[in-house]
Amino acid sequence: MASIPKIYTIQEVESVISEPQFAPELINAIQEGFVAYSRGQFNAAPIQTMGAPPMAPFVNVENYCAQTCVKSGYITGGTHYVIKVASGGYPHPNGGLMQLYSQQTGKFEMLLLDDGLLTELRTAAVGAVAARMLAPNLSDKAACIGMIGTGTQARYQLQYLAYVTDCRKVRVWGRTEQNITKFIKDMASEGWNISAVESPQHLLQSPDDDWYCPLIVTTTSSRVPLLQLIEDNRRKRPLHITCIGSDSTGKLELDPKLVASADLLVADSRIQTKERGEFEDAIKQDLVSLEQVMELGELALNQDSWRTSDNDSRLTIFDSSGVAVQDCIIASMFAQRVNTKSGMNDE
């Protein structure tokens, strides 16, 4: 254990993850990871959160809320166990690193100073997995991807969705004009046909036949619902919503009544969605039961239960709150790639 781990800087990490086959391989690997997770083959240690109540703040200054989470785990029979150290909160930018240790030898093999980049990508990958399984009608001429949120994760979501659909039309809503303008400009330069909508609800209501969003992806840190139930049942076409943003207690992006109206609720982790996911409020209000929620890994195993045709008008919702198995998958994939490239064989 005492040997020096190989260290990868953010520049080296960026170079590996930009290789052409990285993203599509990651999408498949993340799907397999969730199958292992739902089969009980992922071993997650309790999360260590420092700097947040009930612990003392790191620095006793008003508004200071920097904190650090340590997430550790491993896949049964996998190559590595992974320790991820993620930090964020005012006044520091979000950051993070991943550590890989051999399950065979216990040796600290690699330190990835990725600054949270791998977390962004493994989150983008799960959005692509869910869209591939559940989003209907994306090949429809009028189809658009509806984006709620214009931050870094929104960008990665689109980049990764490009691997699972040919749809290149996007409608976006954001909190400020400035954010929206910048997002549209940046995404247009990456080849997306993109324009803004007035409100999140417009994405649901499909105001004309020229565009229609069969897939909506939310990536905000909202604490109030951004999408409401359409009471008069005007939504006649199928829809899938992927919720990325709500990942801690109190955050939500969907009206609990909209959640309750869904035909299929899917979560990355059933246990987490109850505590800090998008379905938290609907469950607390007894509008849905936790037993109704299917896990992504279960869905991947049970292909019969997927959307059967593009003509069904069902609403499906996927909630991602982020699971350590994703960290384990992306870190192990990174390790395999750099080891293969360097001709290394650690056996």
Added chain:
Amino acid sequence: MASIPKIYTIQEVESVISEPQFAPELINAIQEGFVAYSRGQFNAAPIQTMGAPPMAPFVNVENYCAQTCVKSGYITGGTHYVIKVASGGYPHPNGGLMQLYSQQTGKFEMLLLDDGLLTELRTAAVGAVAARMLAPNLSDKAACIGMIGTGTQARYQLQYLAYVTDCRKVRVWGRTEQNITKFIKDMASEGWNISAVESPQHLLQSPDDDWYCPLIVTTTSSRVPLLQLIEDNRRKRPLHITCIGSDSTGKLELDPKLVASADLLVADSRIQTKERGEFEDAIKQDLVSLEQVMELGELALNQDSWRTSDNDSRLTIFDSSGVAVQDCIIASMFAQRVNTKSGMNDE
């Protein structure tokens, strides 16, 4: 956070910890650390244990029991938070490393590849703290230090005791002739006047007036009591026992009746001694109550309650199960020393 931490190899760590003032400074710092701990100024994250039930083994081979613990924490108002990764169990040797992150910036500053050495030393230091507070009569001409156990930690205990007492006489018991012979040879070469006893109990019974053990230190991984109560009350002289070895559920070195006969029970951590310390069985058998157990940090704050004279015949017992505050203290002290030496100023 993404900058490369300074890395210290085991050789570099050894060089720093061998500096003449390191050990006595550490003993004082560890005492201060326990004061902070007992005052509620240490923030300990839940321990992450991987590779052990209920998790899957890292490798599915018979007798394989390698596991890894991640212990994290920080002192309120301190310089760093520390993440310690310790691994051990068949077929791997024990190992470990410590990571220091700035509480001010979140930056990963140092990676100490100490291979568990700093854990040995912070454990030795707490033995010295307890002996300084509680061991009677060590200046008596006949006084010896009684050692039960002949492993690595037994050696460090003696090395650190040398900073708090002038006593250089030792009586030792170990599991095998071979271990005892080697221990005696090694310790004699370090200047100790050392010989073996037939059984642990001999250390308690002081068979003649030429030697008498006012301090006994246990460092075994025993699961059966090694020291029994002397029923007929022959022990007329004061005694302090420091128990280092028992640090997980099921391990014990003292007969619960001997524990119950003590006049003062002290633990590094009250909460831990109940779950995985030397007083576990005595508490379970209702021979003592947890409320009777004083913490080392409380004792350090409340000097009145210490042993009042070398003539009192009281029995005191200190149980160390190991607390993350010790890791934090030794890692921070290491950081301060190397930063001072290199003329660094991280402000």
